Every structure is written in structure tokens, then in C-alpha cells.
Amino acid sequence: MSVDSPHAPLPAPVRPPVIAPGHSASTVTERISNIVFGRMPRWFWLAFGVAFMLVLGLLASIGKLLFVGIGVWGVTQPIGWGFDIINFVWWIGIGHAGTLISAILLLLRQEWRTSINRFAEAMTLFAVACAAMYPLLHTGRPWLAVYWLFPYPNSMNIWPNFRSPLIWDVFAVSTYATVSLLFWFVGLIPDLATMRDRARNRAQKLIYGVLSLGWRGSAIHWHNYESAYLLLAGLSTPLVLSVHTIVSFDFAVGQVPGWHATIFPPYFVAGAVFAGFAMVLTLAIPLRRLFHLEDFITMRHLQNMGKVTLVTGLIVFYGYLVEIFTAWYSGNLYEMFMMRNRVLGPYAWSWWLLILCNGLVPQLLWLRRVRSSELALWGIAMFVNVGMWLERFVIVVTSLHRDFLPASWGFYKPTVFDWATFVGTIGLFLALIFLFIRFLPMISIFEMRTLVPEAKIKESQG
């Protein structure tokens, strides 16, 4: 490299800061932990009440399902994978943004992730919990299903088939849930110590004290902690890519036209991140307003999330176009029919709505003005939430309802119990998010402290 290069460094572009000026370690600690120690506003309990009612609906419909059998759902031949697999894939995809924010953006040293990683990780956990419920319930008798899912010596002397993507899925999702929980808890330990030290009564001190494992902020502890945290991020990165890849294998390894496609793994992973960022935006925009966290979750965060949504949305849109191209290029009768049936058949409305929600509406994010408007971002995020659900509906239902043999064609109609279960898991997800906000710091306090000016080490004093 020559010293007198003609390419002078460009001035750094002016960006909104990742934390509003004027904050110190002390104000950051107070602002975030006071949300937990303070009283919750009236709207909070009302919203929690609504979510809790939906959870009761979920319990009622699960009770009915276990009592009667999966006939209460609309799944039947030829569509054996209805709402339960659509919702399973939808929820697990939503979870992926949490891991992306906490692990991949950490490795890429994107410090804007700091104020959103904690609740994005919580979102991951709760979304995976909602997702995992569906395949278990789909077995109809979950208490008997254990030997189909996990390899253990049982009285029938039979073992699972490890050549099946469905068993890969069991390992992928349970590993993902476990590692996400570990990652989240390790990130919480120093903040739980802060909560312990700020506790206002004995009960709080005891509970946060036990959960913080006696953390005292020792330099040697921090040294090992940082090492473990970074390694967990490094492990979670390939893990999160593997999880949705394996979910896509559930489809791609099958031979049904519309499923049997090599584009599925990358397109599913991009779709998962797309859906997840939309859900983070859906939650973050109201939360920052309602809890007055604009200093910590700044416009910079929202703009960046808008950009990630745009990029992953383009990959997903590309996936839709490649599916059309592959169907034509294959020259295969069944593939071509599948595509024509998707676009023009009885379920065409779902495909066109999908293109509107995931393909066209997100293009508005090219405009800076849209990325800088909370309302517009929130609206686009809602379109994406709906669009990603439709995507799984299109893949599951339109592929299965007319496959190779016209004699076995049919239609799918979800029942009231399908809807109650789906809406119920949305209620469960929201109720868990509300409980998390009530009892744990929703922003990582110790990582926010590293962003304030006093955290910069001046070597001159050494």
C-alpha cells in the first residue's frame, strides 16, 4: 500500500447515535431497571388480560383436541399438514431474528444490536415454545409420542429412523431451544446481579440473588464470561442456519411438487430472518414509545432493522421467482401444473396476497423517508407478518391439495379449533413477553454501560 494514495478517506457519514447523548452507566442502570421495580401502567394489565384470555382459549382447544383427537382440526387427506405445520414453521422462523441479532450481529461487531438483543432473544424463546407445541399436538397423543421423537430404550424395542428429516428436526429444534435458553440466561446473569443489588425488599433480593448465581463483576469472571459469551455466539450462528435449513428439509426431501426444491434451505433461512425482524419491529416500535425508551432504541435501530428486512425480503422474493422459473425450466408436467395451480387455481388469492405482502410492500423500504417513519415501518412489519404466514400456507396447502393423482385431490378448511389454537399461541407469546417485561430488564443493562462515554479506557493514565 502506498502512503500517498490518492484515495483520501471519506468523511464518516453522519448517523443517528445508538444511544442518546448525556447518558452514564448510572442513568442507564436506573432507566432500565426502574421499569421492573416501578408500577406497571393500566394499559399493561389490560393488554396482559387480553393475551391471557387467548391463552385460556388455547388451553380449551388443546383440551378438546386431547379428549377427542386430531379430527377436531381440519387436517385430512390429502392435506395432512394444515395449520399445525404452517404455524410451526411461522413461529420458528420468527425466533430466528433473535439469534441473528444476539449472535451474528455480535460477531460482526454491530454495536447497535445491544439495546434490542435481550428482548429479541426473549422473543426467540417464546416463539420456539409456541412452535414446538404444534408438532407435539399434531401427534394427537403427545404423552405416547416420546418414543417416536427421542431415541431411548423402550419396551417395544424400536428406535427412530435417523435418515428422516423429521427426526433431524426434533434434534435441531430441541438443540435450538436449549442453546437459546442458555445464551439468554448467560446474558442475564450480570443484570440479575444489578437487580439483586437494587432490590427494594427481601423477596426481590432473594429471587434475583439466587438467579444471579452470586455474580460480583470480578475481572477474572468477566474474562471467562466474555470468552464463553463469544463462543456461544459463534456456536449459535451455524446453529440458527442449520435449524431452518432442516425445517426446509421436512419439505424438500419429500417428492411433492412445490416441496421438492433445492432453493428451499437458503430461501427458508432468509424468510425466517425476514419474519423475525418484522416481529422485532412489531414489538419494538410500541414498546419504545410506551416505556419511553427512545434514548436507547433510537431511530438508527429502526432504520437498520428496516434495511435488514428489505434485504432478506429481496432474497425471499427472489425465491418466489426462482420457483416459477424452475417449474418452467424443469419441463416436468407436475411441477408446471403445481405452479399454474398456485397462481391461477382455487387458492390463487393466497399466492397473490403473498406477493403483495412479501414482494411488493417491503419495496417501500428503499425510501429513507419510509425507514424513518415509525408508523410506516410498523405497517410494513405487519404486512410481512401476514405475508410470511401466507408463504407457509401456500407451500403446505397448495402443494398438497392437488398432487400427482387427480383422484386424490381435495380442499383444506381450517376449523374453529385450528383458529383458536393459532390465536391462542399468539396470546401465549404476548403473555410471555408481558411477563418478561414485568420481571426482567428488557434491555441488557451491562452491555448498554459499555456504550456510554465513560466506558472508553484512556491509556494515558496507565
Added chain:
Amino acid sequence: MSTPNHGPELHGLLAEFDSASQLVAAAHRTHAAGFRKVDAYSPFPIEELAEALGHHHSPVPLLVLGGGLAGAAAGIGLQYFVSVVAYPLNIGGKPLWSWPAFIPVAFETTILFAAFAAVFGMLIVNRLPQPHHPVFNAPRFALASRDRYFLCIEAEDPHFDRERTRQFLLSLSPTEVTEVAP
């Protein structure tokens, strides 16, 4: 240096600092002065701090490597046992040990065991959970999880001397030096 003077009535001497920079500087000088039983406490991780105290390598990465290898072995072993030994089935005419199909599960168990090793390894190396520790006796120590920085020279250090060590700590310009009961 004088003969060590450590009664059972003292855990060590705790100096409090205003800023992270001061704490790092103090840690450097404490290490240079020959103290080895020293710990520093801060409300967020400071990369330079453990180095300043002479801790360079964390054992956690090796534990994670071990965990990952154990996970890979467990995943491969489990699938070999199930597919070849315990329940040999002809599936699509493939050999019993059709290993490419066994990569995904082996990959997941590798990650799972490595993650467990990272978390529990870190806790064991740090000797956590440890609900009580003498530094919690210091009245202002609760601020270590908020915005204050502490350095503790422990009485076990061979160079420790109640008076001289106090004088040494005061020379580092802390805001306060207190004795910590064991």
C-alpha cells in the same frame, strides 16, 4: 517487603475508583508492585482489566472444544448404535451405515454439547454459583453492579501488610479504601 501480616479477621483491602480508566491504571500498578492475590470489580466487562492483573488465557475455549468433540462422538455413536446395531432396517436399499444422512443430528449434538461446555465450564471455572463472598460485606460494594469500580488486594497475598498495603492503595488515588471483613 515486610513479613506477611494477615489475621483471620480480614479478607482484604478494597479501593473504590471513579472510572474504568482509573481502575485499569490502578490494576497495572498493583500488578507491577508484585501483588498477585488481587481482583478487580466492574459493572461491565473491561478487556484490559484481566490482562492488567496478569490473567491472559481463559480455559473456557478448550473446554468448549472438548464439549464439541464429545458431542460429535455422542451423536455419531448414538446413530451408529441405533441404525446398525440395535434396529437395523433396510430403508430405500441404503447401507445400514449410510453416514451422510447422519450428519445433521451429529452436527446438532456437537453444538449442544459445546454450548453446555461453554456455559457450565464458565460457571465452574468462575466457581459460581457462590451466593456469598466476603466483598459483599463492603457497604458500598453494591455499586459495583451499577457505576463504581473496585480493586481488592486480598490478605492472602504474601506481600500483604495491613498498613503498607493501605498506603499503597491510597497512592493510586482512589475515592476510598475500606477493610473487608472475611
